[in-house]
Amino acid sequence: MAKKKAKKPKWNFREGDKGLITKSSLTNALIKLLRSPAVQSINFVFNAIIVSGSRMAELARAIEKFEIIVYHDTKCAIVPGKFDGYYSATDDALYLGFDDLAPIDNRMLALHECVHAISDIHGSAGITKLDDECAGYVACALYYRHAGHKYPKRPKATLPLVDAIYQAAFNLADAYLDKVANPNNEVQAMRAAILAVPIYKSAAKVTMAYNGLNHKMRSGEYALAASL
Ligand SMILES: [Zn+2]
Numbered sequence: 387m388a389k390k391k392a393k394k395p396k397w398n399f400r401e402g403d404k405g406l407i408t409k410s411s412l413t414n415a416l417i418k419l420l421r422s423p424a425v426q427s428i429n430f431v432f433n434a435i436i437v438s439g440s441r442m443a444e445l446a447r448a449i450e451k452f453e454i455i456v457y458h459d460t461k462c463a464i465v466p467g468k469f470d471g472y473y474s475a476t477d478d479a480l481y482l483g484f485d486d487l488a489p490i491d492n493r494m495l496a497l498h499e500c501v502h503a504i505s506d507i508h509g510s511a512g513i514t515k516l517d518d519e520c521a522g523y524v525a526c527a528l529y530y531r532h533a534g535h536k537y538p539k540r541p542k543a544t545l546p547l548v549d550a551i552y553q554a555a556f557n558l559a560d561a562y563l564d565k566v567a568n569p570n571n572e573v574q575a576m577r578a579a580i581l582a583v584p585i586y587k588s589a590a591k592v593t594m595a596y597n598g599l600n601h602k603m604r605s606g607e608y609a610l611a612a613s614l
Contacts, residue, residue, distance in 0.1 A: 412456055416487065419496065435510070435518065437525050454480060462483035475506045505518065510596045515594055527558070
């Protein structure tokens, strides 16, 4: 009798068989980063998305309590060979393609994902992917400034479209730091730079499923429901 074909699993099982691991060194380094003065100085609101030192500290506590898990995911790369990260609201987890937060590029990337995590903690429904991404990029630009890198210095991204996002994020971050009352031009330029990237082209129409922390997938199933 022919064996019935195994049903395709609904989720990609990423723990164990794919070598997905948590590392206390990475988790502890991220908690330390969230409590560092440069992160604690971040404070802005982008179209109702609140990013503040106290929310970053709240995230640090959630990670300490394992309400949010930090994974080192060696296969996490948008561009082959370039390690990246994402946050999944489905399984309340941060997936980072690196395990070392010493390079500032890695710290910026981790903080971008942390912005998505803090919106999930607050169950912020109705946020568009576009605004979510804008807030993430501006947060890491502000971190770069608070970490001591003064204008006009900024990191350069290899891909021109990503570099344009960075440029827009730094322009808006610098406007916030200069206390520009209504940096509308910078906000519009930030949105346009995100929408110019193919993976974000529908971002204005996509709403993020931020639903608070509920650990539904915490028993070994980890979804690849990537929110880049
Ligand atoms: Zn993002």
